[in-house]
Amino acid sequence: MTVAPALDGPGIDVLAIAAHRDDVEQTCGGTLLRMAARGLRTAILDLTRGETGTRGNADERAHEAEEAARLLSVTWRQALDLPDGAIENTFENRVKIVRVLRQLRPRVVILPYWDARHPDHAIVAKLGYEACFLSGLAKFEAGVAGEEAAALKPHRPFKIVYASLYADVRPTFIVDITPFIEQRHAALMAYRSQYANQAQGGGLFVPEEEIRERTFAEARHYGLLAGVKYGEPFVQKEVGLIDDLTLVPVQSI
Numbered sequence: 001m002t003v004a005p006a007l008d009g010p011g012i013d014v015l016a017i018a019a020h021r022d023d024v025e026q027t028c029g030g031t032l033l034r035m036a037a038r039g040l041r042t043a044i045l046d047l048t049r050g051e052t053g054t055r056g057n058a059d060e061r062a063h064e065a066e067e068a069a070r071l072l073s074v075t076w077r078q079a080l081d082l083p084d085g086a087i088e089n090t091f092e093n094r095v096k097i098v099r100v101l102r103q104l105r106p107r108v109v110i111l112p113y114w115d116a117r118h119p120d121h122a123i124v125a126k127l128g129y130e131a132c133f134l135s136g137l138a139k140f141e142a143g144v145a146g147e148e149a150a151a152l153k154p155h156r157p158f159k160i161v162y163a164s165l166y167a168d169v170r171p172t173f174i175v176d177i178t179p180f181i182e183q184r185h186a187a188l189m190a191y192r193s194q195y196a197n198q199a200q201g202g203g204l205f206v207p208e209e210e211i212r213e214r215t216f217a218e219a220r221h222y223g224l225l226a227g228v229k230y231g232e233p234f235v236q237k238e239v240g241l242i243d244d245l246t247l248v249p250v251q252s253i
Helices: 023-027 029-038 058-072 091-104 120-134 146-151 178-189 208-226
Strands: 014-018 042-048 077-081 108-112 160-164 173-176 231-235
Touching: 014 023, 014 029, 014 091, 014 120, 014 231, 023 029, 023 042, 023 058, 023 091, 023 108, 023 178, 029 042, 029 058, 029 178, 029 231, 042 058, 042 091, 058 077, 058 178, 091 120, 120 160, 160 173, 178 208, 208 231
Parallel strands: 014 042, 014 108, 042 077, 108 160
Antiparallel strands: 160 231, 173 231
16 A cells, blocks of 8 residues: 555644545534634545445545535545455554554544444444554554655554444533534535435435434434534543633533
């Protein structure tokens, strides 16, 4: 594997790592939009290309991912070549992610929650975490040498959070995505090969006319937990730190 195209300018502020093209759009697309609106640089790393999906093919999903990235205002988006539906937490796969981490140098990494219906999602939670650890080791060479190695200096993200949308778990915190809910939906629906009504996979996929209702209802549920209209939920493993009790958001009563 070669290093992905160079990133112009400073490193990325927030990198979302997902198993499949369209995972990010469903779980943390609104958060990426909110971060971009604050002037932060966001990016998406899809680990597979969607070659074994019931609907569409890898080429279609690549074009759809480009359109979705534009709608999400991300700075950078690429896909690796891990096998769709058969992601494994191997040393080789960790190295592939390390190269991207060292290239983009994100401060925050978003991973899928570790308890998931789809095996790929659960594996990526551990795979991504271990790659973040390896990326910070000064003597870990990531399989490159010479000028390429010099350009990929060790880097460890400061923060790792988990997008917990489909897990039965109480979130650690909610991001208010109210101003971005329509744009988030548009980014998801850019995947016409997946979500437009069609005979193929008709018994497995939600009808197109129900997608908006379901995704908005989920975002409304999480928003209500935090006292806003629409929200996206996240889990962090470590405890939080508060400097001023009078500034803690979300009313108790």
